[in-house]
Amino acid sequence: MSVVRQIRYIMLGDNIKTFLKGQGMTVKKLSEATGIPEPSIKNMIYGLSTNPKADTIIKIAKALQCAPQELLREEKTVYETPQSNFSLYQHIVQAIHNTAKRKNISLENQRLRRFYIEEAYNYAVANTKPNTEPTVDEAFIDWIVGKEMQS
16 A cells, blocks of 8 residues: 555634634624625535635634634644545545535534545545546445435
């Protein structure tokens, strides 16, 4: 197996949710306070927004009464082989979001959402043939999303 290296990624969505809850604010109220459309905020919360602009982060931080750095500070470790990339992660997040939406399953639970992402990511990497890029396995994602609900 390839040498494993760690990458770090910002958990912006989790931080926004934490501050929303702490302020007793909804996504709709945050949208009204910032002028940022609700779908854009939800995309950040669910990790579908890949590169929000600095002024967007500043507007959100101001409305949530926190420093922009507080929204960006928490990091999560995932494992990646040299062949994989951030694009794979983004595709997995999108596939999980689409599958959950199709199955009418909420992704509000942060731990569950992380579980789906990490499992799909690790599965893709583990099942990659030598000298090829890892790909999203839609069948695996379809199988794993909602699986724990059947128990």
